[in-house]
Amino acid sequence: MQMKTEISGAGQPLVLVPGGLTGWISWKPHAERLSSSYRVIRVQLLAVDLGLRGEPLPKDYSVETEIEALGETIDRLRLPEAHFAAWSYGALTTLSYAVRNPQKIRSLTLIEPPAAWVLRSRRAFTPDMEEDQKRLQSMGPGDVSESQLAWFCHFAGFVPPQVDPRSLPQWPSWVQHRQSLRNGDAAYRHQEDIAEVRAFPKPVLLFKGEGSSDRLRRIIDALSQEFASAPVHELPGGHALHLVSMEPFMDTLQEFLRRHG
Numbered sequence: 001m002q003m004k005t006e007i008s009g010a011g012q013p014l015v016l017v018p019g020g021l022t023g024w025i026s027w028k029p030h031a032e033r034l035s036s037s038y039r040v041i042r043v044q045l046l047a048v049d050l051g052l053r054g055e056p057l058p059k060d061y062s063v064e065t066e067i068e069a070l071g072e073t074i075d076r077l078r079l080p081e082a083h084f085a086a087w088s089y090g091a092l093t094t095l096s097y098a099v100r101n102p103q104k105i106r107s108l109t110l111i112e113p114p115a116a117w118v119l120r121s122r123r124a125f126t127p128d129m130e131e132d133q134k135r136l137q138s139m140g141p142g143d144v145s146e147s148q149l150a151w152f153c154h155f156a157g158f159v160p161p162q163v164d165p166r167s168l169p170q171w172p173s174w175v176q177h178r179q180s181l182r183n184g185d186a187a188y189r190h191q192e193d194i195a196e197v198r199a200f201p202k203p204v205l206l207f208k209g210e211g212s213s214d215r216l217r218r219i220i221d222a223l224s225q226e227f228a229s230a231p232v233h234e235l236p237g238g239h240a241l242h243l244v245s246m247e248p249f250m251d252t253l254q255e256f257l258r259r260h261g
Helices: 023-034 047-055 063-076 087-100 116-121 129-139 146-155 171-176 177-181 193-197 216-226 238-244 244-259
Strands: 004-008 013-017 039-044 082-087 106-112 204-210 232-236
Touching: 004 023, 004 238, 013 023, 013 087, 023 039, 023 047, 023 238, 023 244, 039 047, 047 063, 047 146, 047 177, 063 087, 082 087, 087 106, 106 244, 116 129, 116 193, 116 216, 129 146, 146 177, 171 177, 193 216, 204 216, 204 238, 204 244, 216 232, 232 238, 232 244, 238 244
Parallel strands: 013 039, 013 082, 082 106, 106 204, 204 232
Antiparallel strands: 004 039
């Protein structure tokens, strides 16, 4: 399987991999600006695409399914090397693809990947994370309810604990995309070798959000210690920092891309 793509601009290729709820629409405003300098390739995660179309996930679906689809998509586009910027579930997918295929990576930007395996490798997988995994297991393969979606918005760090997600203007879009979450605890079940992170030779940029979940912030902090060199930038906006704090995010990202172009 391959991912859907939308391509704009010309220049060095820059692959934008989205999160696992609303998918590639989250990168649309960034792509419009970046396409003046880069050949921007937005990809759509399989879980999001199938959820929007009301089609079931493959019975053997896992993060590996997305990693393989990303690899096949890069091969179809005949990209010998590209910049990659990825958010959330897409960042989890891209992190694994990158450490397995460093020759394909020109630079790597990650926004809060839910890479539980990083904490597991450091023996920092806590009992509360085990409870979260059990809760996620109930999401899919059948329909995801609006109450499950509301819980997920708090869990993922989209919404502060004291705020009802249903009161926000983003809620209708989240409801439309809620079947993207039928992958359940796939992120928690995924495993990589932390030694591949330590050996990764390409430039890395990491972001974490103020007010995001403690779990995601700890993963970013751990990755910053495991990569040979990976600066961390913290911006307001919780898990959606690249949208809420778009200007400082874009300034930092574009400077990083220029430096390693």
